[in-house]
Amino acid sequence: MALLSMQDISKTFPGVKALDQVNLDVQQGEIHAVVGENGAGKSTLMKILSGVYPHGSYDGKIQFDGAPAQFANISDSERQGIIIIHQELALVPQLSISENIFLGNERAKSGVINWRETNRRTEELLAKVGLAEAPSTLVDNIGVGKQQLVEIAKALSKQVKLLILDEPTAALQENDSRKLLDLMLELKAQGVTSIIISHKLNEVRYVADTVTVIRDGMTVSRLDAKAGLSEDEIVRDMVGREMTHRFPEHQRSPGKLLLEVKNWDVWHPEHTGRQVIRDVSFAVRAGEVVGIAGLMGSGRTELAMSIFGRSYGRNISGSVKLNDNEIDVSTVDKAISAGISYVTEDRKSLGLVLDETIRFNTTLANLEGVSSGSVLKRNDETKVAEKFKKALAIRTPSVFQKTVNLSGGNQQKVVLAKWLFTEPEVLILDEPTRGIDVGAKYEIYTIINDLADQGKGVVMISSEMPELLGMCDRIYVMNEGALVGELNAEDASQERIMSLIVNE
Template sequence: MMTTLLEMREITKAFPGVRALDSVSIQVRRGEIHAICGENGAGKSTLMKVLSGVYPAGSYDGEIIFDGELVAFRDIRDSEDRGIIIIHQELALVPQLSIAENIFLGNERSRHGVVDWRETNSRTEALLAKVGLKEPPTTKVDSIGVGKQQLVEIAKALSKDVKLLILDEPTSALQENDSRRLLDLMLELKAQGVTCIIISHKLGEVRYVADTVTVIRDGTTVSTLETKNGLSEDRIVRDMVGRDMTHRFPEHVRTPGEVLMEVEGWNAWHPEHADRQVIRNVSFTVRRGEVVGVAGLMGSGRTELAMSIFGRSYGRNISGTVRISGEPVDVSTVDRAIDAGISYVTEDRKSLGLVLDETIRFNTTLANLRDVSAGGVLNKNEETRVAEKYRDALAIRTPSVFQKTVNLSGGNQQKVVLAKWLNTTPEVLILDEPTRGIDVGAKYEIYTIINTLAAEGKGVVMISSEMPELIGMCDRIYVMSEGSLVGELSAADATQERIMSLIVNEQGVET
């Protein structure tokens, strides 16, 4: 019988104007994988920050019992000394340092004050073997992919004699193969006696690894569910959002019109490696009122294609033709692309899509300051009017457009990014991973916005790593591999198996 390793009792945490946690309780058994699910802003990450000492004892009410003892952590180092290690969604690695240096950063193996590189590298090799990495310890972190960087983070945790490993959205930036590898590693660690807590919006992954699921909604514990009896995703969703969601994707009936955007013979080379072509003779079309998907594995060139079209934001020696409503347009700069009627919603909203420390008002009008200014002077009242218009239209949950964007949930941040680009009155919107890192309820709202845009006659290009999302939302799906289009599928013909078959075979175009 499993014993309890962690118990958090009646945890309450308040910030100015909001109670983030309201008497949340959770029990985690020794040797299990325990999932915490909830919508963005439900309090999941706040609860883990309380547990890991980011929010120290005294800044919250309630009790934490770990390994049979009442604990009161003063900071992260305090919780790590007890064996509680948290891996945040934004990885805490130094790209310019080696794998070994990252793993033992702040915990150096030394003799007489001098780093013992032989021991450091030897221990690193053993840790990397545990997580299934074959890279030499001296490999620079910035030379390996995000999936392997996640494994380095786990190796770093294992170097600290971890008893409880907390992973916050560990697969949000990973492709399907890397995600499955990470989830299988969690199961291996469980077999070795490591207890894990996973925070995830991907309910299929939760059901794959978790023994127990705790659902938090609006800062309170809603339910604790066992998965051994075949827990359904619909049950988890119902507890997360407080209502049934019979369909994950809103119903839509589309009748695409004439060709709105046509890209022909598009080529682009790597911005730093002049001999490396990243986009190879790509041609595609988007019709009015149509949602066109772009599928492909990480590194297939999807984002590079989008960014190179949008004002040559990526790449060099770019060539090809873009037509809007049959007329060639100049997309050689971001301003010219916007003037041509094209907008691009980046996959990285926090770094590239938003100025997080600025207000919703600031971000909403940022891409179209001409419409809220006169003679080079901003009209603050007009800025406010525009921001409030999009707040209401997109149902951005905020008491005021003067709130800093950093304080919004991921789903509401994504709506602000959409508002910023909708304010440029585009004809074509390129959406790069539009639902990455947001919960199922917020995803549904984003899907509804996309459907509304298509109904208004806009053309939408949707890049996504989630194949069910593409199949559920798109009228046609282009498939990319190694910088080329290798297939096109209609909505009626698209399945995950057919998409993957096109990716791995790279032979011809299926229509």
């Protein structure tokens, strides 16, 4: 029996038709995956379902639990049991787990919260999602993986009938991802229906019963995931063509030694006695892509940020050489001037000014390049943005488009454009394809290869081991702030990387 039926859903924004007669049918008790490239319309469809875009702002009909659904806002959909967990978690870090779970849904009488009942119910919900933390634990003191489970516990507190998870494992390491997926299967066994939006097709195949593919705002196919469905079949429908190779072919011949970091030590910015990076030394040659592998918390991002203008850490020591000359990277400006750029893993908070245009973001890190004295030359700024729009195939009608309106993959290209405009010798990429689809990933990989072909050095941090294995010439492995191994591409495998981490 269908719990949810969305029929002929169409949604138009000024100048753009985001959805064109999309159909989605979700059966009671199943896990249903919705997949598609960035910008395909997945999030728009879920915003219609959850009431973010109210009834009357779109065409088509929604039936939920046997009755017509006409939601005016999120509260309407939640009252019916439709709960959505967004990729950016909606928890308050300074509040406890129990306070977060019942925020806006307090266990209270006459305005007075019953903390005994709140904590008792929290313990029950945490047990359901496999967490042993005390209800009084601050959310800020638990990892991202556990925060995802708290979000699910919060959903369960609202008598959820349909749980929607938008890219739930995008920020999780492999172990935490598997725990969350296994929890989805447990909830399914308890009768909870789920929709998962994910770009990680191996995870889709692991949990989903049915897959609906959306491309360019239209429903392309509905696939039975339990009938031996392959990732290649899903990719074909997502991108509209066969993709026999997930990574572009490349033949590189690294040249001279370009970047050399020696005896790099970093201490935690707040916890005085805690050393975060321990005596790290590594090198990158011209035209080489070097990967850094490790589990979440291994120190990869901290290493990158501390090298890039000491953006992280204190009491930093060690040396950085570029082209055999020691360089000053003590501030971001000095690091950029020396030829080093860093693409953050958090493009939405740290990489872009989302409410500003593509043009604004593209030139932001190198305003001197489009200025005369202290005067910004708008025409030059536009030309630079147009150049990178074309070179990186940023899909947008205009460089005057606000960056917030772009898909994740195109936002990532704008971040890359911003740092490429600084003309770096070494580009550090931190999770460069997080949260973007397989087609956009391929385009990012092609850009990385082009940079290497130009003789640039690329340092690539990624939690996706297949990505590192498919793109890198060498891979350094980190654990607990130290390098524990180095592998050439021909010797590297997921098993060897994990063995270095576990046995260091």
